[in-house]
Amino acid sequence: MRAEILLLALAVGACTWAFRVLPTRADLSALPQGGWLSRFLAATGPAAIATLFTASALPMVQGGAPVPLLAGVAAVLAVFGLTRSVVGATLAGSAGYALAFAALT
Amino acid sequence: MTDSRPSSFADGLGAALPIALGYFPIAFAFGVAATGAGLSGVEAFALSLIIYAGAAQFLAIALVTGGAPLIVAAFTLIAMNLRHVLYGPALMKRAGPGASRRLAWFWAFGLTDEVFGAALGQLARGRRFSEAFMFGLGLGAYASWLGGTALGAWAGGGALAGWPVVEAGLSFMLPALFLALLLSILSRVQLPAIAVAALATVAVTLAWSGTAGILAGMIAGAVTGVANRRAGDAG
Known part of the structure; x- marks a missing residue:
């Protein structure tokens, strides 16, 4: 194993650990319910996941794969709507995308 | 549940x-x-x-x-x-x-x-x-x-x-x-934060970079939540 890759992994890993762990120590007990920081933190989760979905799907739109993308999204929405299962919806989305890709190639 | x-x-x-x-x-x-x-x-x-x-x-x-x-x-x-x-x-x-x-x-x-x-x-x-x-x-x-x-x-x-x-x-x-x-x-109350996060991600990614787009989307969405008086109770 090359030393520079190990060093890179250790530096990035240490900072990522700090980013994930240290903020959990923040004392939130004094936060007023409905205060601006409470609202910020409550919106962080949905905003973060919406961002990550957009960021992961955007290259597919830019790469000219709207039909498989639409098929995958439709499969996720349909299966989640029917079952409320994150597992089922994820697998269905992947299968829907692959089937549409196969149909177009 | x-x-x-x-x-x-x-x-x-x-x-x-x-x-x-x-x-x-x-x-x-x-x-x-x-x-x-x-x-x-x-x-x-x-x-x-x-x-x-x-x-x-x-x-x-x-x-x-x-x-x-x-x-x-x-x-x-x-x-x-x-x-x-x-x-x-x-x-x-x-x-x-x-x-x-x-x-x-x-x-x-x-x-x-x-x-x-x-x-x-x-x-x-x-x-x-x-x-x-x-x-x-x-x-x-x-x-x-x-x-x-x-x-x-x-x-x-x-x-x-x-x-x-x-x-x-x-x-x-x-x-x-x-x-x-x-x-x-x-949840319905978080829809504005979700929409703003998605739009900011697209805009900043196209204008700058993917990493900047992710940070911008998260922060813009969360800040939108601050403007939403009902969001703090929705969790």
């Missing part, structure tokens, strides 16, 4: 199932890509073991094989992972004032995007926070990530070249997981 008993380690492992199913093929693809780009299997596995952040790891392959100086590569990857600072406080706020964080130095190592999303989803559906639950959730996801990486590295570069449909399906696994997680925590 509202469950009054404390959430256990096994509950966490069960909640990790969708993440594990999503992580394994993506980590497999990472192992294949890393060895295909010239990293050894041990180096690929070490990146997953130590960094444990998918997008940063894929970027690390490009930086290392592209000959980027160590300091530049490190700062780029660290900046990419900066978004994680938002997750801990958001999770602990949702967990409630009595939630223990004594062992957070250990379980929060596994607080990835998907683990954070899944934990929020479980809490939104009535699951009670516990550190044992977070251990189970994190361990299930981490084991899948490491297992997928090891198998991909063992299979070697080009393992998926003859299977374009499988490769296409795997490429949508992560977006599908994010969308399903978003649906699991969706």
Whole structure:
């Protein structure tokens, strides 16, 4: 194993650990319910996941794969709507995308 | 669903199932890509073991094989992972004032995007926070990530070249997981934050870079939540 890759992994890993762990120590007990920081933190989760979905799907739109993308999204929405299962919806989305890709190639 | 008993380690492992199913093929693809780009299997596995952040790891392959100086590569990857600072406080706020964080130095190592999303989803559906639950959730996801990486590295570069449909399906696994997680925590009151986050991500990604787009989307969405007087009670 090359030393520079190990060093890179250790530096990035240490900072990522700090980013994930240290903020959990923040004392939130004094936060007023409905205060601006409470609202910020409550919106962080949905905003973060919406961002990550957009960021992961955007290259597919830019790469000219709207039909498989639409098929995958439709499969996720349909299966989640029917079952409320994150597992089922994820697998269905992947299968829907692959089937549409196969149909177009 | 509202469950009054404390959430256990096994509950966490069960909640990790969708993440594990999503992580394994993506980590497999990472192992294949890393060895295909010239990293050894041990180096690929070490990146997953130590960094444990998918997008940063894929970027690390490009930086290392592209000959980027160590300091530049490190700062780029660290900046990419900066978004994680938002997750801990958001999770602990949702967990409630009595939630223990004594062992957070250990379980929060596994607080990835998907683990954070899944934990929020479980809490939104009535699951009670516990550190044992977070251990189970994190361990299930981490084991899948490491297992997928090891198998991909063992299979070697080009393992998926003859299977374009499988490769296409795997490429949508992560977006599908994010969308399903978003649906699991969706509430009407957070729709403005979600819409603004998506729009800001697209705009800043197109105008600047993907990493900047992710940071901008998260912050713009969360700031939109501040303007929404009902959001603080919606969790």
